[in-house]
Amino acid sequence: MKCLGNGLSRRNFMTVGAFGGLCLSDVLRMRSVLGDQKNYDFIPAKAESIIHIFLPGGLAQQESFDPKPFSPLEYRGEMGSIKTNTGEIISQTLPQLAKCADKFTIIRSMSHGEAAHERGTHNMFTGYKPSPALIYPSFGSVVSHEYGPRNNLPPYICIPNQPNEFAGSGYLSSSYGPFSLGADPAKAGFKVQDLNLAGGVDAERFARRQDALSTVNQYFSSRHNADSVTAMDSFYERAYSLISSEKARDAFDIEKEDAAMRDRYGRNQAGQRLLLSRRLVEAGARLVTMTYGGWDMHTNITNGIRNSMPALDQGLAVLLNDLDSRGLLDTTLVMVSTEFGRTPKINSDAGRDHWPKVFSLMLAGGGIKRGYVHGASDPTAAEPDLDPVSPEDLATTIYHLLGIVADKELMSPGDRPIEIVDGGKVIKQLLA
Missing domain, CATH: 3.40.720.10 (Alkaline Phosphatase, subunit A)
Known part of the structure; x- marks a missing residue:
């Protein structure tokens, strides 16, 4: 496994504890450079x-x-x-x-x-x-x-x-x-589709649904290595982040x-x-x-x-x-x-x-x-x-x-x- 200067492996570098003084954008940029195929100039x-x-x-x-x-x-x-x-x-x-x-x-x-x-x-x-x-x-x-x-x-x-x-x-x-x-x-009356919680669903109920879906996704992911399963899991994760973040939702609200x-x-x-x-x-x-x-x-x-x-x-x-x-x-x-x-x-x-x-x-x-x-x-x-x-x-x-x-x-x-x-x-x- 290749190491980065001080002996830290690329795999270990990408763990959360190894970020050190780098911000997330720096890490993401390094990830784009440190591909599996060959070395790239930064x-x-x-x-x-x-x-x-x-x-x-x-x-x-x-x-x-x-x-x-x-x-x-x-x-x-x-x-x-x-x-x-x-x-x-x-x-x-x-x-x-x-x-x-x-x-x-x-x-x-x-x-x-x-x-x-x-x-x-x-x-x-x-x-x-x-x-x-x-x-x-x-x-x-x-x-x-x-x-x-x-x-x-x-x-x-x-x-x-x-x-x-x-x-x-x-x-x-x-x-x-x-x-x-x-x-x-x-x-x-512009509204972004699927950006808000459905009627009657509060934050607590939303969290329970998220946990239940996570369990189902883990079951399918362990048995099916399919893009549709992985993609759907990723879409749900991003949707949860978007719906649960007031600041993110506000960015879409042009009325503000x-x-x-x-x-x-x-x-x-x-x-x-x-x-x-x-x-x-x-x-x-x-x-x-x-x-x-x-x-x-x-x-x-x-x-x-x-x-x-x-x-x-x-x-x-x-x-x-x-x-x-x-x-x-x-x-x-x-x-x-x-x-x-x-x-x-x-x-x-x-x-x-x-x-x-x-x-x-x-x-x-x-x-x-x-x-x-x-x-x-x-x-x-x-x-x-x-x-x-x-x-x-x-x-x-x-x-x-x-x-x-x-x-x-x-x-x-x-x-x-x-x-x-x-x-x-x-x-x-x-x-x-």
């Missing part, structure tokens, strides 16, 4: 949590972060462009973000080869190309696997629900899957947020989902995936953008400023992603079709450089012109910021070792 984490804002359908780069004001009208579209407070150009649809561009980075050279929604989404949630042989775990499930819960909150939360099948645990145990709210925080702050974010889907995301990471959630809108605009893209973008622009700008004012932006990585971009040329229905060759995303906080634009597309936003970024590169960089070694091997069914990411590189230009 990566100090800069990001303690992530807010992943996913825009399903394929956000047009031209109408968001990469306008082409000097290209012909049939390429640039009807939307104009504006200057940010850093002197860069973004779409006129993002006036609030333009005022705080010194807080985020834009990648204008994302690229992959998958033009179907499902396959593109798989790329962007896992860092892997789709495979018929294996389902890969999402960012949230890997983070859940490596670090576990914090402050009695689920490590991986989806607002309002798991957005797609690739946002799950893949080949990992389903116990690392997301906790979904099951409701939209923008709706009146100051009314003026709710107004600042916007009393709409984008604003309230973003606000709840902030509440959850502030309380201890490790990764929150928030989904908003439908960006698959094959027809009338100008009206589609005008309808959907203002709420996102407002809420996202407030989120960045809010996190920064609370001292959370440096330790919270904010990522705005989509599965691919849109075609360079407007189609006959005044829309844009699927285009994975080049598209844009936004990153902020958590060790990311501020006020920076990485890469470039060509004059019509058709292909990368400078520093192309693959999903593998993006995933490797995200894990690096989290203190997770991207080529660490996890065990898939059949005890087959699989690297968390295969072949990506850290994009050092993005790092602060």
Whole structure:
């Protein structure tokens, strides 16, 4: 058995009595490094949590972060462009973000080869190309696997629900899957499903049920080595922690947020989902995936953008400023992603079709450089012109910021070792 410097074995190190001066987060990070397959260099984490804002359908780069004001009208579209407070150009649809561009980075050279929604989404949630042989775990499930819960909150939360099948645990145990709210925080009377005790069940009765269930679980676990049994036991344990912790439950209660702050974010889907995301990471959630809108605009893209973008622009700008004012932006990585971009040329229905060759995303906080634009597309936003970024590169960089070694091997069914990411590189230009 390998020893750690002073002769303490890895197994003994992980016992409670051996924590010494290390906090739990240090121990969890060491656990992610001291895998069973091989030795890994220690990566100090800069990001303690992530807010992943996913825009399903394929956000047009031209109408968001990469306008082409000097290209012909049939390429640039009807939307104009504006200057940010850093002197860069973004779409006129993002006036609030333009005022705080010194807080985020834009990648204008994302690229992959998958033009179907499902396959593109798989790329962007896992860092892997789709495979018929294996389902890969999402960012949230890997983070859940490596670090576990914090402050009695689920490590991986989806607002309002798991957005797609690739946002799950893949080949990992389903116990690392997301906790979904099951409701939209923008709706009146918003309540998270299964968060409170059932009617007529007090704390004492709840404790008796917990003890009884623990006995049943031990019986089944001793006789069945099945993921479903282990996962269910883990889900119940986390549910008990959540239900029994008033502080954890309060994080989900958006009604406890100051009314003026709710107004600042916007009393709409984008604003309230973003606000709840902030509440959850502030309380201890490790990764929150928030989904908003439908960006698959094959027809009338100008009206589609005008309808959907203002709420996102407002809420996202407030989120960045809010996190920064609370001292959370440096330790919270904010990522705005989509599965691919849109075609360079407007189609006959005044829309844009699927285009994975080049598209844009936004990153902020958590060790990311501020006020920076990485890469470039060509004059019509058709292909990368400078520093192309693959999903593998993006995933490797995200894990690096989290203190997770991207080529660490996890065990898939059949005890087959699989690297968390295969072949990506850290994009050092993005790092602060």
